[in-house]
Amino acid sequence: MKIITYFSIYQIKYNYRITMSNNKSNHLFLLIQTLSKSEKRNFKLYANRIRINKHAKFMKLFQVISKMDFYDEKKILEDTSIRKVQLSNMKSHLYKQILISLKLQHTDNNYDIKIREYLDIAKILYNKGLYIQSLKFLGKAKIIAKIYEYNSILLELVEFEKMIESQHITRSLHSKSGELAVESKELIEKIQYTNALSNLSLELYGLYLKVGYVRNEKDKIFIETYFRTNIPKFDFKKLFFYEKLFLHQAQVWYHYIRQDFIMCYRSSYKWVELFKNHKKAKKIAPVSYLKGYHYLLGTLFYLNHYSKFTDVLKTFEKEVKNGEILINENTKILIFMYTYTNRINKHYMEGSFSEGVQKIIPSLLIDFKKFSNRLDYHYIMVLYYKIACLYFGSGDNLNTIRYLLKIIENKKKNLRQDLQCFARLLHLIACYESGLDENMDQKIQSAYKFFIQMDDWYIVQKKIIYFFKNLGNVYPHQIKCQFKKLRDKLIKYYHHPYEKRTFLYLDIISWLTSKIENKSIEIIIKEKFLKKKKTIIKSFFK
Structure with a gap:
């Protein structure tokens, strides 16, 4: 009750700050x-x-x-x-x-700013006719740019150096102009290659934000064709740090969208290992390092690899605590998001929902207050859905509905359409469980229309919607039988290449089992977790 009261007060303040932040x-x-x-x-x-x-x-x-x-x-x-x-x-x-x-x-902690500072000084000296001094500062800037692979800035430095060498007598060697021309050409090729990989990664990420995982054969063919036609040919051994980074990012998103989590795990693991092999890069590109960790944890969660997941999460939190990752306001936001998201995922895997609510929600709300006016709405939606599922697993359907409505009532219909669709399914289940089913027909119709509007009307969704639509015509003594029938129908699609995505968002099978066996969903998932744990231990000692 205290949490609900606190949140209500907080929400008023939060809404006000959001309104003001738009100014x-x-x-x-x-x-x-x-x-x-x-x-x-x-x-x-x-x-x-x-x-x-x-x-x-x-x-x-x-x-x-x-x-x-x-x-x-x-x-x-x-x-x-x-x-x-x-x-x-x-x-x-x-x-x-x-x-x-x-x-x-x-300046001293941001090498690109230091390079720009040297470039500014070089231009001032050049305008004063002090060409030799100008070239010395360009030389200093180039050394830093080469070490940390700031190729775009390096090209700018080389072009400025070329201009000085071509227009003025600088006492440089005659071969210098030829060396600069070769260096410029190589940089242009490298930048074009890096841009091709970074653009591919960005486009794939944009597709995921819009629709989520592939929904059908048409989506699958589109994403595979797009990836093949846009990825440049490469020799991995000749790639530099940023080229490898963008390649791993593109591969992660490609496999993620296709729900190929084994391949996604391999690519995200390589992504994180790349930074461990280039330790300086952790301080230069901390955002990319954090994202790599998050996708590695995300794929382990979907693969349900609990022991590996907990090991990686511990390592991640240890690195943050020990200051191995550069901490600034940008990385603080990501650390907040990724830490809480994966802590919640850990409770999902264990089935310890009530413990998660007690341990996580109070501190999460306090930290959320600090970052709310700077969080991307995509992150906010993901967090709301995670919190809603945690409450649902604990049996708190009223708080489940509270957070789902924050997703359902938002106006950004083109953002995470998949999440918005499955929030509506969970909303129907939570309303049924809480007894708030007086307008159930209207809620079912609203969910149905949204699925049609979002072009996300597939077999599993249809069967769940039709189940709730027909539930009003079923006698009380027949309800358990209806739950069994629905579970039998849905289990057939649990490993279907496209229909299985529903189960990534919503553990509908565990909920149905809880209704059939008259147990809480928390107990059902916890029993599955302990059973799997015992099986792993037995196989280890064989």
Whole structure:
């Protein structure tokens, strides 16, 4: 009851902040909210380097906004001497000053920023006619760019170097111009190759976000043809870090969409191992490293490989705790999402739903409050569905419905259509279980229309919808028989290449078994988990 009350209060505040965050004038507030203590301290030192700034209006504006829980323009005008007509310009000035301060503070930790800084200095020196000095800074920038494979920036450096060498006497060797021409050509080819792989990965990810897994033979042929025609020919031994990374990403999404989780596991494992073989890359591309871990855990979850899943999850959490992964506001969001998603998945596999609700939900809601105004809605939908399933497994149907409605009532119909479809199926089941079935016919009709609209009307979905539609005509003593009939029908499709995707989103078989055996779904899944565990132990000692 405490959780429900807390959430209701929180939701009011959250909805208000979401509304405000859509306002462009709120960008400054969001930026200041992401600043760490050291970044705030560094900004004050940067701004106060000019003595007059200590009492400047933009500094007072910074102090007031820093103390706010949500953006309040009225309070700003009351607590500062800034007039309303000045506020827009003052916010723009403060925003710009904070960004400059952040750039100066983080230059040493972001090698691409360092390269750009050297390039800026090189251009200034060039404009002053100091060509030799300009080339020296370009040389420094090129060394960093080559080490960390910033090929796009490296090409820009080479082109600038070519321009200096071609137009001015720099006392360089005669062969230098030829070397630069070859270097430029090789970089262009490398960038084109990398772009082809990254574009393929991005397109596949976009397809998954739109419709999820392949639904039929037509989808399968499309995705296989698309992959074959867009993946460039390659010699893996000659690939550099980023080329290998984009290749593994594209392969992961290709196998993921096709529901080939064994191949997906192999590709995601190679993805994570790539970073372990290039330890510096963990600090340079931490987002990609985190994503690799998440997809590796996701495929192990779908393969139901519990022991391997728990080992990888422990390793992941240990690396985060030990600071092996670069922590910034961006990676904090991903760590939040991936940690909670996979902790919930662990409870799914164990059948320990009630324990999951007690251990995870309170801390999840607190952390969700910190990141809610910066979370992508795709992540929010996934999290809502995970929470709903956790509540459903624990027998709390009212909270299940509460979170499913957040998915069902959203306006983004073109995002994760698969998740929206299966949220409606689980919603029907939760309404039936909770006794909130007074408008069941209307709910069934609404779900039916949505499946048709989303072009996701297949055998398993049809049988579940028709089951609920006809349930009102069944006598109480016949209900258990109807559950048995539906389970027998659905089990036939459990390993079907396309129909099986329903069971990835919804463990309908365990629910039906719970109704037939008069047990909770939590007990049914827990019994299956323990039985599998005993089987593995017996086979180990044979």
